[in-house]
Amino acid sequence: MRIRRRTDGIEPSRFHWRDLVSESTAGLLQRPARAALTALGTVLGVGSFVAVLGLTATAASQIDARFSDLSATEVTVQDISGEHTEFEDLAFPGDADQRVERLNGVAHGGVLWTVQLGEGQEVRSAPVAGAGAASQIQVVAASSGALLAAGPSVREGRVYDRWHDTTRQRVAVIGVGMAARLGITTLETQPALFIGDEAFSVIGILDDTERKADLLLSVIVPRSTAQEIWGPPKDGAEMLVSTRVGAAQQVAGEVPVAVRPDHPEYLRAVPPPDPRTLRSGVSGDLGQLFLVLAAVCLFIGSVGIANTTLVAVMERTGEIGLRRALGARGRHVLAQFLTESGVLGALGGLIGTSLGVTVVVGVAMAREWTPVIQPTTVVAAPVIGLVTGLLAGLYPAWRASRIQPVEALRR
Amino acid sequence: MTGTTATAVDRPADEATAPPVIEMRGAGLTYPGPPAVAALKPCELTVRKGEFVTIVGPSGSGKSTFLNIAGLLDSPTEGQYLLDGIDTGSLSDADRSALRGRRIGFVFQAFHLLPHRTAVENVTLSMVYGGAHRKDRIAAARDALVRVGLGHRLEAIPTTLSGGERQRVAIARALAARPSLLLCDEPTGNLDTATAATVMELLEDLHRDGMTVLIITHDPAVARRGARTLAIRDGVLTEGRAA
Known part of the structure; x- marks a missing residue:
């Protein structure tokens, strides 16, 4: 934007990020019930995402624990000296x-x-x-x-x-x-x-x-x-x-x-199967189906956010016109609505993460398991919510930024 | 800003020599057809700093088109429009937004207040895009609300305010950013006669303090209160009250 010629005497409009955040949250709080319902889709999507990954990890670690107790501490060594020599009775x-x-x-x-x-x-x-x-x-x-x-x-x-x-x-x-x-x-x-x-x-x-x-x-x-x-x-x-x-x-x-330091080949040691391969096998099967379900939930959630934000843009046409009359540029309006949907998505993601973790802990408690959740899951989940919100807000926010103040103020 | 303030000290002694705020040089707007509609025929108009001008005309006469051009919400399709001496024809959309936000205070018939925000928050909104500090904005908003006589309702929500009070909040919002021009579109259109009178008194008061005020109305009674009155009919702007 610096390249463009500045007309003398005109100070450009600004929108400080702190104002952006406060205007966006104020916009959301105008209708708290609707905001909560809108975030519900993201809550469910992110919540099931966390729950699925957490439960899979928990279940896999339980198998590991039982495995360690019994056979993981057992090694059998077979005498295969017969394959190498006929003169060895006992290796x-x-x-x-x-x-x-x-x-x-x-x-x-x-x-x-x-x-x-x-x-x-x-x-x-x-x-x-x-x-x-x-x-x-x-x-x-x-x-x-x-x-x-x-x-x-x-x-x-x-x-x-x-x-x-x-x-x-x-x-x-x-x-x-x-x-x-x-x-x-x-x-x-x-x-x-x-x-x-x-x-x-x-x-x-x-x-x-x-x-x-x-x-x-x-x-x-x-x-x-x-x-x-x-x-x-x-x-x-x-x-x-x-x-x-x-x-x-x-x-x-x-x-x-x-x-047998002289003939180690006479003996074949059979270790227990590596628990790590077992674990990946378990999480591979069951988890994928549920992850697909979580993705569907997230998609529905994002459509919900997109829909509500679009309705909000239509409803707030007057406000958009006013903001434009007060010096806001199109991109300021875009940023505001994008932030609103992003905050909605991130909030939904946070709540969903908490719910998902609660579900994992609850199930683990009922089964007397040790709950296991990868830290990356907990960190990634709210980010997924944020990204969902931002993506969902793209189109409505773009529509909002295209609203001409003349049209908007006529209402 | 070019030293434009709303204080009496700045008021020029001779209005004829004061710097022009609005300059229309053959500015007109034709909506491309077919059929092409000339919403505003090319007009010449100069409004100088500190003037109190009313423009009267029936609905459909081109009032709104004139207001949109004067308020930088729309661009003339012919001629030039200069605001504070700046030719607005060559400006980018961003510059027009900036100029609009800093130099023009809008007062609308429908108030256009944000329903869930307090009076102070509504007034500070006009300074959000100006880059001023939050504390300064709130102080300016309080001053503006006190100026329009709402010092006792700073934290009130618009829905709890009367029509006259709402329009005062809107006027305070327009004032707070210290614009060069107060552009009022039917400011009393949604108010009863008694309330309308008090709002008009407030506007006259602001004019006495040196503010340049332009009111667009269909109400001859309101138009009569202007120090200078123009009429608009069928897109033609004429000096003096049209019969």
Whole structure:
């Protein structure tokens, strides 16, 4: 505008931004009820936008939390030495437990496998064959570390420890259901059970295990005891490692080298699935539909603002003419009406954001979840409202700026 | 501003030598047809600073066209119109808006007050686009309202004011920006006779203080109060009262 020739003696009209804001808000407050109703569309649009994003984030984080509790702290290591050599019976060395437990982030870890019993060998609660026999009971050889990694909760007695393991004690730990099948009700009588011809003292009865629930349906004996009696595993062994939260991925990378520094390729560590990929999958599916709905709400809201602003422009033609007579330029009128619709949109956006956050917190409270909302969502939402208002106000404000004062004042 | 104020001190001793405020040099307006309508035939008119002029004519005579041209709301299609010596024909829309806001105070028949704003706020509106400070504007608005005799109703909403009071607020609004010219379009048209008389007294009062006043009316009684009266009929402006 500076390029244009200024006629001497004419000071240009001005419209300070502070006046712009106060004139616009005064214009809105002329009809507060209508302004509120107009903003409602934006309130709903922005509100659902925030609620959808917040609820999706909240739900995803709940899945993450449950995930971390259980499998995210579990690493299994498979013995795949058979793929590389035929001369290796058991890829896990005798001190595998100690090697693994030295790793940072590991809680417990140990080797376990299912024992293949020979012909005629079965688990019994009495030394006489056929008496008190329970068919199809599997025997699991587990090192003391593996038993601890399974997270047992002991009903009676105790679990065996490294001493039992290394000194090849004939001890067994069984689940409570298995005890009932074998007729063992208490440890006070120091019961024994027989596997084939070998006698084992039952030193512990388990209520439950956190992992490897099939252990509860097995007779668990120390690893070295089993290896001495029945030899190395025929179906391959695996290692169960429990880690601290967040350490599983790293531990999985370290275990093969720690256990078999000479042949790490004999071992394959299976980490839990990465929670991050899981989360993006969840938010991708459900969220998009609701985001489309929120966008539709916003569009309806903006049409509402456009419509009301247009009506207001028609109604206030006299005022526009007056302002032009008092020195306002077309662009001043444009700025005023644009600011009015922008303020309306921004207010709607703010209220909508608050409502959306309230909904997310409310739902989270009802479900006893932790509410999660991305900070960017909360910042972006009022801006979306503002932009909606400005876009909606463009046409009406342009119309207002084109009104000729002569026509306007004739009314 | 070119030193135009509404104080008695500035009033020129001899009106014939005072600087012209309005100068029409063959200014006329024809609406392009078809058929072309000459709303205002080319006219010559000079109104000097401090004059009190009334223009009378029936409706449809071209009064409004004359007012629109004088008030820079419309441009003549022929001839020249000079306001305070500035040729308005070559001005951009922005300059015309600025000139209108700073040099002309409008008083309308329909008052044109903002219904939800107080008297003071309505008066300050005339200075919003002038760039003055908010505090100065409010002070000037209060002064103007006191000047028109509404010192006791500064914070009143227009809907609670009588017709005469509303027109006084409108006059205060026109005065507050300290214009060169008070342009009144049927200022008493919506008022009863008694109230109209008080409004006219106020305008005469302002004229005595040195304000240049131009009143356009269809009411001969109002026109008679002017120190100088012009008549307009069928788009022709003539000096003296038309019979």
